[in-house]
Amino acid sequence: MSLPRINQQHLLYSIILGVIGLLLNFYPIQFFANVQFVLGNTMTVIAAVLLGPWYAFLTAMMASTGLMLIWDSPHVYLIFGLEALFLGYARRRDIYALYADAAYWLLLGAPLVYLYVVFLMDIPPSHLGFIISKQGINGLIYTSIASLLILAIPKLWFLKDKVKDRHRRQLSAQLTYFFTLLVTLTLLFSALIFNYYSLERQQVMLKQNMTEAVAHISASTQSYIENHKTVIQNTANQLTLIADKPEKWQAILSSFHESYPSFISMLIADPDAKIVNASPVSRLIAIDKKAQDININDRDYFIESFYNRRLFVSSAFLGRGFGNDAIVAMSTPFYLDEQHTQVAGIIEGSLDLSYFSHIDQVSEYSNDESVVMVDEKNQIIFASKKLSLKPLSQFNFVINKGGYHANLELINIHKMTSIVPEYIYTHRELNNGWTVYILKEFSPLLKLAEEQMFASFIMLLVSLVCTFYISTKLSALLTVPLEAVANQFSLPDSGKVSTIDDNSPREVFSLYQRLVASKEQLVAHQMELEQTVANRTAELEKANKKLTELVDRDPLTGLYNRRYAERKFSELLEFCLRSEQTITVAILDLDLFKTINDNYGHLAGDECLRKVSQLLQKYFKRDIDIVARYGGEEFLLILPLSNTLHIEHHLNGFREALSQLEITSPEDNQAFKVMVSIGAITANADYEADLDKWIKIADENLYQAKQQGRNRTIIDIITD
Template sequence: MLFATVIGLIGLVVNLYPIHLFANIQLVLGNVAYVISAILLGPWYALYTALIAVSGLMLAWDSLHVYILFGVEAIVLGFARRRDIYALYASFGFWLLLGMPLFYLYIYLFTDLPGSHIAFVSLKQGINGLVYASIASLIIILTPSFWHFTSKVKDRQRRTFNNQLTYSFTLVITIALLIAAMMFNNQFIERQQNLLYNNINHSASHLASSTQAYLDFHTQAINNAAQWLSLNKHSIAEEQILLSQLHASYPGFVTMLLADNKANVIAASPASLLSKVSGAQKLNIAERDYFIEAFINQRTYMSPLFVGKGFGNDPIVAVSAPLYYPSEPHKPIGIIEGSLDLNAFKAIDDIDTHSENQSMLLIDEKGRVIYASKNLKLTTLSEFSYSQPNVNYISPFPMLNINQQTDMAPEYVYASVTLENGWKLFILNPFRPIVELVEDMYLATFAILVLSLLITLYVSRIISSRLTLPLENIANKFSTNKNGSGVDYAVDEESPQEIYTLFKRLQQSKRQLIGYQLELEEKVAIRTVELEHANSQLQALAERDSLTGLYNRRYAEDKFREVQDLCQRTDEVIAIALLDLDKFKFINDTYGHHSGDLTLKTVAEQLKTDFKRTSDIVVRYGGEEFLLIMPQCNALKIEQHLESFRERLSQLVIDDREDNHQFNVTTSIGAVLGSGTYSQSLEDWVKLADKNLYQAKHSGRNKLVFTTLVEAKDSPTEPL
């Protein structure tokens, strides 16, 4: 009871935070708790654990169906365990035969989810069930303490190795396939959503720019026309002619009119509009906002959408501006007005070619529809109303419902842009195509899962059969006495029958294996001695330069500490010389790399000949640089010895017979002499020698610069 309670509480906490995948699709992992309880403790403890664990889902979803559906699942898995049916197989059968039908029936009867979504949601729940059943089974396999749980349900019959191996293969493949499929589906869906929303945003920005340009152009047109008409005083007949000419230049206006200071229409275009009004009647527009704003407030004005009168009852967006006498530029004498052609917005809508599914919606600042794509089924001048989707429908993008505002599922993903005059432009894309894509992917996942399970069952049974037979043959081969003693100290109740048989037979071959072990240990000891000898040889090879045969830099750094300690104890001096071949790159470039290698070998042989004391260390320090470490040397003769070597090397003729070249090489030498107590670091000595080498190089090459330790420290030279 304590165990069932603890894992139930853990499941409750995990279920409080289901993993969101897409829209209202969530991955539930807290149900692992009652699957573990069902496998270990049986049906009734599993039901108890389930009631605790799914309370987290009740708090997260506020839906009582979780107690019924998952409670039944816990009982079914518990009884399946008592009949030695593995949890994954039992879960698959439950969801296929009982779980998904029950879930479908509940959603159909007690929720308002659209019918097109129900099958998909039921399938998703079934896949989720297989996920947490697989995870629970794997946790039990990987947790040794569960193998010997004292209160666990015992197998009615000892399981065969064949069955255990088959189930393990199936479990691992199922988990891997489900996780990989969900990760792939999630990434693919997320990418599709991002592409869709980026497309919508691009369309919204593009169409908003086109719409704003259309409005700005016609606003500026009315403003320019007002200024032009205000330049001179005209008769009514002249104004009618000028207005008709203006209208011909701006076909984006359905109608245009002029009104006097009493708001009476005195000219209209097309001119035939005035003929529809009787001669005794005058069309007055004093109550219209576009007259009040243009005449009284004296500003260019664009009206919201309204119903026209006099010239027709069509929806109108009016653009108006005041008119003045030339002599009185601050006293209006009337207005000019143009009614925008709302059909022009359809042409703007048609500009967008990013998606056939996208729709355009334009509303004014009062929320009335100015233009809507045909498939939205919204009438011009109607109030635009919409609803947000259910809170359980999680999406990173804004969504809304227009036609079915009470549905849980959203109809459209949208992006909106507010224009400069307060209008809003919406670009809407149906959400259903994405949902259908997700449904197809999950259906494909389920189909692949079923097929993979069947293939895995078949293949794993064949493999396990081929494994168990050789194992029994090996046991027979190593057995010396088939009538074993039957001692049972290494096999528990959970061991497969085949392993139990192998144990009995291998027990009899123990002595033979011990003999092999002793023989093997003797061979290992011999091989160990041989290996140590080989390592010593490798160590020697690691300290030599392969081209010249001289010691390498690593050896010099390792050996210098020993040399320095000796000189420090005996109060002897150390001479360090750094040699760099002059214009070595010229030799390589002129005569080839073979000549360069021959040069290095020749110099190395000359160094070994001239510095042959056992205490001298000759090193190829890198590239064309060589290092001499000369402990316990004669301080008075070492400079002369180095100078003599330099001269002999400069006179030495290098004969490359293979490439038929003869040439000389010179070297610049930087050397320093000091007490062994100076420094334990070879790098400190080399830095001083390197400064002298720098001087030798820059004083014409083929030089020796030799200093004592004090002179080297005071030297102002910079590193080479």
């Protein structure tokens, strides 16, 4: 069995399409989470329809390399390579690409994606539906775009040696397929746009709710800390008043502790760091029974308060001896004198960290959100129970910057290496260095996106079936009567109308009657009419050419006029929008032109304008460049596909060349030179649809050039 002959031209086409597909696949369109729409595979579908399966397979391998480089997922070669072969062989059987691709994803593509994700990727099973429906929708999108491109580019219809239909297609089938393509793309883009903005609103609401939650909890925590700092300071003030009466210290301590039970315990230590009073007293009695003294001279809360004489709030730590709870200590000194020169001891209170659990529980935002609170050393002070994080442990997390796209901050705290984010989070730092984190599981938002994507996929399949049925009926209303008319005129005259009757559309029946009445006359005058039409067409083309020249050209300079430039701007704008390119609009004004007319005469002024026009056409000579006389001594340039790095240099090159150009007056042969000032703007095509807005900015820059001494170029380059 011999191998099929390789068509060198088709091989070249498939490589070119593959390179284009590879470049397009380097920049997949982000939608949400791990949904990225790849348009480079459009080239694969075009190759499958025009060139056949194996050339399409080569194109698919090259286009998939772009995805492999950015996704690092070798499955793209298998899935998209098989898709290319499937579409190519379906094309040989006269099956339209859209129908074939829908069948591929239902029968092969979706199961292959499922097996790959389950066995080779670390992705939760709950994400499977989202991933599979995304792949199917993406396939239908680029297949529909490819099919419309083939229909919209006439050159592709006549590609040499392209795959041809085995049987001539019916008009009704072609109309049905065209309608199906349009409806498919319309529904897909409508559904995706709706889903996109719906998810955007969801994310905005989530972010706002979480920001309000962290603000609320932060304010409550800050208030809690400040209130208890005030309590400690007030207790110290009371103790200062009776510092010389140690026997009253216990009563003061117990009284304050009774009023503020949010402290697990409170204690007083003397200058030797020995605990002399405590509340509840039972803890101090238990210590005495052990016949040992608890010395706290190594505790930060004693050192900071006693030696540095300030109110101190500690990091979270584990209590020792006098209680073994995880605590945050607040301490401050009290004094033997009012001048605060001699420290009598320190007062300390151990905050009850369970209070933060109370804040979490009573918060109106806490139904599906979790709270983590850490101190300045990143130790966990409190964490919601469902997070399973231990107090006093380090709060370790990884900010998720993987393949999941969202307008929210995403982190992982349990599965650090997973590409799938676990939580959405926001945080706020308190005045004392603590940080409050609000966490919300990412999976519910992803589930919502999955449901929307799956609903779009189901809606699309149902719409395809309905569109196919309705389009078939609509096309039959047109094609059946037309076929009857064709049959009538393909047979010898019999005087019978056959299916052309009162049930036929009025326009078709009227057409039939006129054709019958004109048949003999048309045959008799066919040659004469053809000659007449040819003559009239030539005359009309010649007249139209002259008329166009008169309407669009400036008679003095031969340049386009302002009206032509304004009319062509919208076409150039659409062209640049499709390729996301920039446009430059520039206004040039000859400096001191009046003096040329005054010194050398108006004929010299006209000659000057013609020379400037010729130089303009030399410097801006691309077919797509518009060089027009704007009025008087002003000229207008519209330069699509501008290079923002070189456009100013190019304009200055013209300005410098003009300043060196010698112009001879036709009246007295005197030579003179002229200079020009230029104002311009370069921006993306989507910057503004109205040419007047571009001209306004260019005109303002021209005014600045004149004000700054003339013979210069001022340009605004807008890159955003």
